[in-house]
Amino acid sequence: xxxxxxxxxxxxxxxxxxxxxxxxxxxxxxxxxxxxxxxxxxxxxxxxxxxxxxxxxxxxxxxxxxxxxxxxxxxxxxxxxxxxxxxxxxxxxxxxxxxxxxxxxxxxxxxxxxxxxxxxxxxxxxxxxxxxxxxxxxxxxxxxxxxxxxxxxxxxxxxxxxxxxxxxxxxxxxxxxxxxxxxxxxxxxxxxxxxxxxxxxxxxxxxxxxxxxxxxxxxxxxxxxxxxxxxxxxxxxxxxxxxxxxxxxxxxxxxxxxxxxxxxxxxxxxxxxxxxxxxxxxxxxxxxxxxxxxxxxxxxxxxxxxxxxxxxxxxxxxxxxxxxxxxxxxxx
Amino acid sequence: xxxxxxxxxxxxxxxxxxxxxxxxxxxxxxxxxxxxxxxxxxxxxxxxxxxxxxxxxxxxxxxxxxxxxxxxxxxxxxxxxxxxxxxxxxxxxxxxxxxxxxxxxxxxxxxxxxxxxxxxxxxxxxxxxxx
Numbered sequence: 001x002x003x004x005x006x007x008x009x010x011x012x013x014x015x016x017x018x019x020x021x022x023x024x025x026x027x028x029x030x031x032x033x034x035x036x037x038x039x040x041x042x043x044x045x046x047x048x049x050x051x052x053x054x055x056x057x058x059x060x061x062x063x064x065x066x067x068x069x070x071x072x073x074x075x076x077x078x079x080x081x082x083x084x085x086x087x088x089x090x091x092x093x094x095x096x097x098x099x100x101x102x103x104x105x106x107x108x109x110x111x112x113x114x115x116x117x118x119x120x121x122x123x124x125x126x127x128x129x130x131x132x133x134x135x136x137x138x139x140x141x142x143x144x145x146x147x148x149x150x151x152x153x154x155x156x157x158x159x160x161x162x163x164x165x166x167x168x169x170x171x172x173x174x175x176x177x178x179x180x181x182x183x184x185x186x187x188x189x190x191x192x193x194x195x196x197x198x199x200x201x202x203x204x205x206x207x208x209x210x211x212x213x214x215x216x217x218x219x220x221x222x223x224x225x226x227x228x229x230x231x232x233x234x235x236x237x238x239x240x241x242x243x244x245x246x247x248x249x250x251x252x253x254x255x256x257x258x259x260x261x262x263x264x265x266x267x268x269x270x271x272x273x274x275x276x277x278x279x280x281x282x283x284x285x286x287x288x289x290x291x292x293x294x295x296x297x298x299x300x301x302x303x304x305x306x307x308x309x310x311x312x313x314x315x316x317x318x319x320x321x322x323x324x325x326x327x328x329x330x331x332x
Numbered sequence: 333x334x335x336x337x338x339x340x341x342x343x344x345x346x347x348x349x350x351x352x353x354x355x356x357x358x359x360x361x362x363x364x365x366x367x368x369x370x371x372x373x374x375x376x377x378x379x380x381x382x383x384x385x386x387x388x389x390x391x392x393x394x395x396x397x398x399x400x401x402x403x404x405x406x407x408x409x410x411x412x413x414x415x416x417x418x419x420x421x422x423x424x425x426x427x428x429x430x431x432x433x434x435x436x437x438x439x440x441x442x443x444x445x446x447x448x449x450x451x452x453x454x455x456x457x458x459x460x461x462x463x
Binding site: 113114115116117118119120121185186187188189190266267280282283284285 | 336337338339340341342343356359365369370371372373375376377378379380381382383384385408
């Protein structure tokens with residue numbers, strides 16, 4: 001009974017996380033003079049039209065999330081995953097709607113025709129700890145599920161559903177590492193902050209924050225493998241989750257405080273699809289900061305990113321499908 | 333524009349690589365960049381300008397062939413002291429005169445006053461004499 005209640009609470013909480021993420025993303029603090037991914041004239045976000053777009057976005061976001069949370073409660077074992085998926089999808093659609101409204105209602109602002117770049121190498125600050133953080137964010141997320149895989153192997157577990165989840169967690173960990181690598185080595189320095197050192201620091205913290213966020217589901221899946229008893233699992237997982245959320249909140253606070261509103265990517269608005277994902281095949285950058293709020297988008301026009309997404313999607317769909325089929329067979 | 337930045341005009345008909353070569357050459361000739369100065373890595377410059385890596389690499393190679401840069405694999409590009417430059421042929425001076433007149437005619441046709449053009453040329457001459 002207690003486990004069931006905790007499970008429902010967890011499902012509800014995860015569904016809300018998606019909406020929280022979108023809510024925070026649509027903050028008034030944006031890069032350059034931009035609003036929902038569109039270049040606008042200064043002060044548009046505080047205008048009557050801007051406030052109306054933001055208000056409608058929030059109202060629609062939370063209404064749809066409430067529906068998603070209720071739907072997830074009736075889906076049993078698949079509730080957590082479906083809840084997260086539905087809330088993120090709803091947020092993305094509502095954000096796209098706000099993006100389109102901004103494009104229609106805000107006076108068009110042209111993209112700059114002149115791009116600037118520093119030709120000199122800015123001496124790096126004594127920041128070996130940034131390098132350590134980069135390395136940790138690249139190593140820890142794939143290592144946790146790898147340990148769980150080793151533990152499951154050692155125990156000779158025959159639970160095929162668990163194996164698929166572990167493979168999925170391992171892949172998620174590898175993606176976290178790739179994300180940190182892209183932020184460190186394949187990002188434009190001028191988009192994130194006006195100085196190279198500030199940009200480097202911002203990108204490292206951003207990557208660490210995302211690694212921590214993804215470490216939560218990775219850790220959860222891994223703990224299921226290591227601690228099969230549900231009571232021990234919840235007793236271990238929930239305090240860890242609270243601690244993790246606190247650290248993520250602190251990093252996000254720092255990032256919001258240090259987001260330089262003068263820095264923005266030099267590309268036209270048409271590169272931002274739905275206002276939140278970037279697609280520009282002629283741009284060598286793999287990651288670009290979101291124009292609104294704290295976050296980043298992969299360059300979906302880059303061949304490397306396309307290949308990575310294809311692999312992740314295929315593995316996710318296959319692992320989820322097989323897991324669902326196996327779960328239903330076990331239930332019978 | 334801060335002196336150690338280059339800019340790329342994406343609306344210009346001049347190719348991106350050529351714009352980089354012209355500006356870097358100008359920075360070296362004007363002694364803004366000195367022998368020994370390390371340049372931004374190809375990858376970083378390409379990322380910041382939003383152009384292909386090969387375009388920047390080709391621009392660096394062109395400048396290396398002209399004797400402005402030294403490219404060492406794994407250590408990037410740095411400005412070097414050019415050796416003795418052979419005296420220009422009369423054709424070079426003639427070509428320079430022609431291009432200068434074309435340029436002046438072009439900006440005058442766009443409305444820049446004769447006095448302003450003369451002032452700019454005097455300023456350029458004064459800065460050249462200081463070199």
